[in-house]
Amino acid sequence: MLETAARFEPARLEQPTAAIADVIAELAAAAALLARALHPRTAAALADLVRVMNTYYSNLIEGHDTRPKDIERALAGELDADEGRRNLQIEARAHVRAQAGIDRLAAANALPEPASADFLRALHRDFYADAPPAMLTIRSGDRSLTMTPGAWRNRAEEDNLVGRHVPPSSARVADLMAVFEARFRFAGLGRAARLLAMAGAHHRFAYIHPFPDGNGRVGRLMSHAMAAAAGIGAHGLWSVSRGLARGLTSRGDYKRMMDHADTPRQGDRDGRGNLSEAALADFTLWFLRVCLDQVAFMTSLFDLDALAGRMRRHVERDPRLKPEAFRLLEEALLRGEVERGDAARITGLPERSARRILAETVAVGLLGSDTPKGRVSLRFPADALEDLFPRLYPQA
Numbered sequence: 001m002l003e004t005a006a007r008f009e010p011a012r013l014e015q016p017t018a019a020i021a022d023v024i025a026e027l028a029a030a031a032a033l034l035a036r037a038l039h040p041r042t043a044a045a046l047a048d049l050v051r052v053m054n055t056y057y058s059n060l061i062e063g064h065d066t067r068p069k070d071i072e073r074a075l076a077g078e079l080d081a082d083e084g085r086r087n088l089q090i091e092a093r094a095h096v097r098a099q100a101g102i103d104r105l106a107a108a109n110a111l112p113e114p115a116s117a118d119f120l121r122a123l124h125r126d127f128y129a130d131a132p133p134a135m136l137t138i139r140s141g142d143r144s145l146t147m148t149p150g151a152w153r154n155r156a157e158e159d160n161l162v163g164r165h166v167p168p169s170s171a172r173v174a175d176l177m178a179v180f181e182a183r184f185r186f187a188g189l190g191r192a193a194r195l196l197a198m199a200g201a202h203h204r205f206a207y208i209h210p211f212p213d214g215n216g217r218v219g220r221l222m223s224h225a226m227a228a229a230a231g232i233g234a235h236g237l238w239s240v241s242r243g244l245a246r247g248l249t250s251r252g253d254y255k256r257m258m259d260h261a262d263t264p265r266q267g268d269r270d271g272r273g274n275l276s277e278a279a280l281a282d283f284t285l286w287f288l289r290v291c292l293d294q295v296a297f298m299t300s301l302f303d304l305d306a307l308a309g310r311m312r313r314h315v316e317r318d319p320r321l322k323p324e325a326f327r328l329l330e331e332a333l334l335r336g337e338v339e340r341g342d343a344a345r346i347t348g349l350p351e352r353s354a355r356r357i358l359a360e361t362v363a364v365g366l367l368g369s370d371t372p373k374g375r376v377s378l379r380f381p382a383d384a385l386e387d388l389f390p391r392l393y394p395q396a
Helices: 018-035 040-061 068-075 083-107 117-127 170-183 191-208 215-229 240-246 253-261 277-301 304-317 325-335 340-347 351-363 382-388
Strands: 137-140 143-146
Touching: 018 191, 018 277, 040 068, 040 083, 040 215, 040 240, 068 083, 068 382, 083 117, 083 215, 117 170, 117 215, 170 191, 191 215, 191 253, 191 277, 215 240, 240 277, 253 277, 277 304, 304 325, 304 382, 325 340, 325 351, 340 351
Parallel strands: none
Antiparallel strands: 137 143
């Protein structure tokens, strides 16, 4: 097969089907609702939680079950003595760091073109910045090679088979990624066209498979950045990885739909490129429905009344906390942050008792501050997640 740009055309749908147009409208409206649902300070704390969730599910897709508590420990610098588990923690910490960088750029309205070669290479380089040699060593049979973070495949020994798909040869990757950047550039596109591009780019990036390893993780981070750039990121309060890992009907959906989008053109009425336009439409509709499903799920979790009720029940179950701790949590939920000096007013307790309740709530990790005497805001420690956010992770 000639390895020209036509190999991954059609890159994206030029016009949505009626079903896709409906999902795009629903997704835009749902994301806008989620973006307005919470106080910005509370939303920022929850975005931290979503990064850990996204990391967990992105690793799960790769076959690595790194539990939320292990990720939380890694972020605190507490790495496991076992090399295998330690490497998974390092990998998870790198994913959180990379996504946090995307979110900071998006919040500052400084996000570059998510499909640009420079951005994608930087994501890959940042992801592997702290990787030990073992994580950079790729073995195939009796051969091994060392990957350079941020570098496209450029050697014949880096060519590989991905399932039934044979990616383009290393010699063509740089040229194909230049075309990829041009085809998925957001500048000049409206929101609907950006969402079509987001879905197409997710598959076509994997199809080219530009890096020796780490393509899945970088591709999902790219999709996260594209969601923000398309105006549906909702301040980082949802992420596509959970939906991809769980699917709409089964956990096998993602692999099946990615494989389906590899389908070659099926006759003269199936577009004009090497790949099937009908299959791309199927994948686009599925991918956007996954996004909508996740936005709806996170919106239900972050409903203020429901979340407050779960906070109350968590306080009642935790022997370390007094009932008045809930009043502090509820105030922080509604107002974003609480002055330490207001604890007595909020709890209705004498000053000394109120300070003790506040200190206990900080000690268990449900409230925190940037400085020892600063205002406190909500935190969401791993040991509280099952109570506060049921179904966020699979049942143990």
